[in-house]
Amino acid sequence: MAMIVIITGTPGVGKTTTAAALAKRVPDSVVCNVNQIITERKLYSSRDRYGTKVVKMRGLQLEIERMIRKNAGKNIIFDGHILCELRIRGATVIVLREHIRTIKKRLLKRGYPVGKIRENLVCEATDYCGAKSQANYRKVYELMSGPTVVDKILQLLHRKVPPKMQQIDLLEELVPVIKKEKGFALSIRS
Numbered sequence: 001m002a003m004i005v006i007i008t009g010t011p012g013v014g015k016t017t018t019a020a021a022l023a024k025r026v027p028d029s030v031v032c033n034v035n036q037i038i039t040e041r042k043l044y045s046s047r048d049r050y051g052t053k054v055v056k057m058r059g060l061q062l063e064i065e066r067m068i069r070k071n072a073g074k075n076i077i078f079d080g081h082i083l084c085e086l087r088i089r090g091a092t093v094i095v096l097r098e099h100i101r102t103i104k105k106r107l108l109k110r111g112y113p114v115g116k117i118r119e120n121l122v123c124e125a126t127d128y129c130g131a132k133s134q135a136n137y138r139k140v141y142e143l144m145s146g147p148t149v150v151d152k153i154l155q156l157l158h159r160k161v162p163p164k165m166q167q168i169d170l171l172e173e174l175v176p177v178i179k180k181e182k183g184f185a186l187s188i189r190s
């Protein structure tokens with residue numbers, strides 16, 4: 001049976017890198033980059049205050065379903081953080097996680113606005129994609145990104161390890177990272 005694998009997670013966790021490395025080790029596989037699909041098919045209505053595309057979710061859902069039909073018989077690997085918000089039947093979802101300071105470094109390098117970086121760091125710390133994925137999918141696994149993650153994904157896909165969702169808690173990493181930011185005061189007064 002052909003597989004549908006979704007790699008989701010906060011921008012900068014390593015989805016695109018991981019999807020490409022996974023595809024090399026999964027026979028008859030194809031990678032679909034969801035951001036590319038959104039841009040090519042103009043599946044966005046406007047841009048938010050950071051210039052990020054506001055996605056037409058219904059249109060994206062239909063397009064993803066069309067891609068699955070088109071690639072019937074192939075193992076399809078979707079790369080996209082937004083897929084945690086959709087429901088794709090039969091998909092195995094991998095929620096990639098990464099340390100808060102690492103994501104910050106990567107997004108700074110990409111030139112993201114400070115506010116957008118902060119938003120993404122909060123998403124990672126609160127496990128936004130993990131929570132959404134759990135609400136929308138049946139098979140969801142969280143894994144730390146890194147050099148051994150492809151091996152771990154393959155073990156999960158081939159059921160060599162018991163399929164068990166283990167949440168990764170990175171919340172405590174957030175405060176030391178945002179505390180370093182200029183003009184950011186963090187205090188609780190009673």
Ligand SMILES: Nc1ncnc2c1ncn2[C@@H]1O[C@H](COP(=O)(O)OP(=O)(O)O)[C@@H](O)[C@H]1O
Binds near residue numbers: 012013014016145
């Ligand atoms: N395992 C890894 N080790 C070191 N750097 C990595 C790793 N995975 C990703 N990166 C780097 O992090 C950056 C973001 O990775 P990318 O795959 O583009 O993330 P995403 O697609 O989730 O936004 C890239 O510069 C990539 O080279």
Ligand SMILES: [Mg+2]
Binds near residue numbers: 015016
């Ligand atoms: Mg990417």
